[in-house]
Amino acid sequence: MTLSADPTVHIGRLYIGGEWVHxxxxxxxxxxxxxxxxxxxxxxxxxxxxxxxxxVAAARDAFDHGPWPTLPLAERIEALSRFCDRFEERKExxxxxxxxESGPTLAHSAALNGGVVLMWRDLLERARSVALSxxxxxxxxxxxxxxxxxxxxxxxxxxxxxxxYLAMKLVPALLAGCPVVLKMAxxxxxxxxxxxxxxxxxxxxxxxxSVLPASAEVSAHLVEHPGIDKVSLTGSIGAGKAVMSAxxxxxxxxxxxxxxxxxxxxxxxxxxEEVLPSLVPGFIAFNGQICAALTRVLVPRARHDEVVAALxxxxxxxxxxxxxxxxxDLGPLASAxxxxxxxxxxxxxxxxxxxxxxxxxxxxxxxxxxxxxPTVFANVAPDATIAQEEIFGPVxxxxxxxxxxxxxxIANGTAYGLAASVYAADEELARTVAGRIRAGTVAVNTAxxxxxxxxxxxxxxxxxxxxxxxxxxxxxxxxxxxxx
Numbered sequence: 393m394t395l396s397a398d399p400t401v402h403i404g405r406l407y408i409g410g411e412w413v414h415x416x417x418x419x420x421x422x423x424x425x426x427x428x429x430x431x432x433x434x435x436x437x438x439x440x441x442x443x444x445x446x447x448v449a450a451a452r453d454a455f456d457h458g459p460w461p462t463l464p465l466a467e468r469i470e471a472l473s474r475f476c477d478r479f480e481e482r483k484e485x486x487x488x489x490x491x492x493e494s495g496p497t498l499a500h501s502a503a504l505n506g507g508v509v510l511m512w513r514d515l516l517e518r519a520r521s522v523a524l525s526x527x528x529x530x531x532x533x534x535x536x537x538x539x540x541x542x543x544x545x546x547x548x549x550x551x552x553x554x555x556x557y558l559a560m561k562l563v564p565a566l567l568a569g570c571p572v573v574l575k576m577a578x579x580x581x582x583x584x585x586x587x588x589x590x591x592x593x594x595x596x597x598x599x600x601x602s603v604l605p606a607s608a609e610v611s612a613h614l615v616e617h618p619g620i621d622k623v624s625l626t627g628s629i630g631a632g633k634a635v636m637s638a639x640x641x642x643x644x645x646x647x648x649x650x651x652x653x654x655x656x657x658x659x660x661x662x663x664x665e666e667v668l669p670s671l672v673p674g675f676i677a678f679n680g681q682i683c684a685a686l687t688r689v690l691v692p693r694a695r696h697d698e699v700v701a702a703l704x705x706x707x708x709x710x711x712x713x714x715x716x717x718x719x720x721d722l723g724p725l726a727s728a729x730x731x732x733x734x735x736x737x738x739x740x741x742x743x744x745x746x747x748x749x750x751x752x753x754x755x756x757x758x759x760x761x762x763x764x765x766p767t768v769f770a771n772v773a774p775d776a777t778i779a780q781e782e783i784f785g786p787v788x789x790x791x792x793x794x795x796x797x798x799x800x801x802i803a804n805g806t807a808y809g810l811a812a813s814v815y816a817a818d819e820e821l822a823r824t825v826a827g828r829i830r831a832g833t834v835a836v837n838t839a840x841x842x843x844x845x846x847x848x849x850x851x852x853x854x855x856x857x858x859x860x861x862x863x864x865x866x867x868x869x870x871x872x873x874x875x876x
Contacts, residue, residue: 393415403436403581406443407588409450410598411664413443422605427495428714428761429725436581438724439606441613444573447602448619451544453572455601461541461569465524468567469516475594479558483509486555488716489582494551495724495762496678497715501620504556511559511843512858515850518861519567524868527875536873541569542645543621545612545867548635550626551577552681558587558707560858566600570622575614576605580729590796598869606765614842618642622867625649626683626758629807647866649683649848650656651782652810655803656686656839658695659796659816664702666837667815672706674813674839676766679722680786681730684811684841688772688779693792700770700790701739704750707766712755724762725785731762734785738767741778741787747771751786773800782808795827804830808851813839832857 402421405412420438425431428701455461460468479486523541535620545565549557554576565572576584583607591601603730604610615623615638623637624647632650639646656671674686689701715723725731749765764786772779772789779789793799803812813835818821826834832840832848843846846857856866 396792401434401584403434406437406602406604407453407585408438408443408447408591408602408603408604410592410596410600411608412588413594414445415512423563423577424493424579425727426492426761427726428716430728430760430762432490435776436585436605438578438602439610441610442609443604443612444606444617447573447604447743448544448614448617450599450602451573451608452619454571454597455541455544457598458571460566460571460597460600463569465519465522465567468569469519469592472512472566473516474706475563475591475596476509478590478593479507479512479555479700481569482590486586487584489586490554491715493579493582493713494554494726497720497723498718499679501555504553508555508559511556512563515559515563515864516842518863522861522864532560538871538873539865539868540871542558542815542867542869543689544619545622545624546575546617546620547572548575548611548615548623548627548631549577549580551579552678552683554580554587554683555584557626558787559809560847560863561626562601563704564858564863565624565638565867566596569868570684570863571600572573573602573604573614573620575611576603578605578607581605596759596761608770609647617640618717620644623647624856627651632852632854646859648854649856650783650810650852650854650859651683652685652808652831652849652853653688653780653806654684654686654783654811654813654831655688655690655809655829656813656815657690657771657799657803657829658692658699659814659825660692660818661797662815663815668706670837670839671813671815671818672703675712675788676707679725679764680788681726681784681821686811686813686839687783687788688803689788690802691790693794695710696771696790696792700749701785703788703790704768705725707750707768712758712763713767722786724758724764725764726762728762730784734783737778737781737783737785737787738764740770740771741776741789744773744774744776744778744791765872774805780806800828801823804828810833810840810848810853815838825848
């Protein structure tokens with residue numbers, strides 16, 4: 393696949409079961425829209441229910457009859473190392489494809505996908521020491537405790553990190569021995585085509601991988617498919633509930649990562665110059681379109697105005713523009729749908745009496761594309777809609793509190809529990825407060841999550857863990873073999 397701004401560029405094939413399925417020009421297509429301009433930049437096949445059935449059949453056959461699940465772990469590691477080699481060789485092309493279809497800045501794309509390579513290789517190296525069989529002498533005899541692949545896996549990913557989800561979900565599933573149907577976001581057509589080409593060049597066995605950048609309808613069909621034994625989803629709470637409901641009838645194994653409304657708590661007199669360098673990127677990276685984005689800032693009431701002024705100054709200095717331009721700090725939102733969603737939340741914030749102190753609409757001079765200026769609401773009530781619901785955009789709520797206990801209560805007072813940060817001059821105090829936060833990851837005097845440690849949510853942010861060897865374990869199941 394060669395990227396071009398020419399609207400006539402057409403991706404004419406899908407990677408299904410390790411083979412290229414070529415589509416006729418009159419087959420259903422999906423238009424790739426540039427978030428930067430709103431113009432169509434490419435067309436691609438729109439995967440159908442028949443394509444989905446073909447992908448599941450290939451995965452089922454590869455699991456039931458193919459060599460992949462029974463290969464020695466070392467051989468799967470070698471195959472996935474080749475896959476990583478191909479990703480690294482074409483990383484710059486992948487970076488540009490993601491910028492084109494979803495609008496992150498080129499700097500953000502390059503940095504995140506550089507981390508993908510590190511994650512991918514780290515997992516493969518750690519896996520070399522994993523024992524999938526252990527003999528145990530127990531009171532009633534001898535038992536071999538074995539870990540085996542669960543079965544054909546459906547991996548559902550979002551548009552906000554197509555490269556990240558390869559290392560986060562796809563590689564652990566394949567490493568475990570599960571053939572995979574990778575259901576990428578419908579917006580991720582360009583990156584999906586590249587994933588297929590990389591896998592093909594790596595020489596993965598037949599049936600082991602299919603890549604379908606498909607619609608919600610096709611996704612729902614795949615989730616309900618009796619040939620799928622494991623579903624791993626990154627998405628919204630609504631999507632997670634739909635997946636659980638669809639899998640309940642056949643008790644399929646599920647891992648869910650469902651987003652967050654992550655708080656950053658500033659304690660006492662912590663110096664802002666030690667907070668802002670990580671807090672601001674922790675909120676605004678990729679325009680807040682990150683599940684762990686710090687979209688609620690909890691501050692002592694006496695420091696509220698000081699913190700708001702400092703945040704506004706930092707955000708005002710950021711340049712919003714063409715995501716492929718190195719001088720841009722922020723690009724557009726990913727789609728027209730996402731633009732409308734964010735603008736509706738901003739309108740709700742104002743309607744509920746929110747104190748809008750920055751942004752709230754398009755940046756000056758950017759009338760095309762899906763751009764929204766960094767937006768800050770001050771003196772936000774903890775129960776306000778914009779403080780309770782995941783917006784997935786550059787909208788920050790600054791919430792004052794009185795006392796540490798109230799700060800903890802506010803931080804824990806949403807349906808989410810994915811990530812959080814605690815900032816304090818007294819690190820021991822920060823760690824104590826971190827221990828009271830109901831979230832899967834809490835950062836102390838910094839922001840973000842480690843891509844090499846278990847990652848997942850509490851409450852409605854989901855269950856199961858990804859990253860590291862714990863992510864591999866999500867695709868394995870235990871078997872006990874009692875030996876006479």
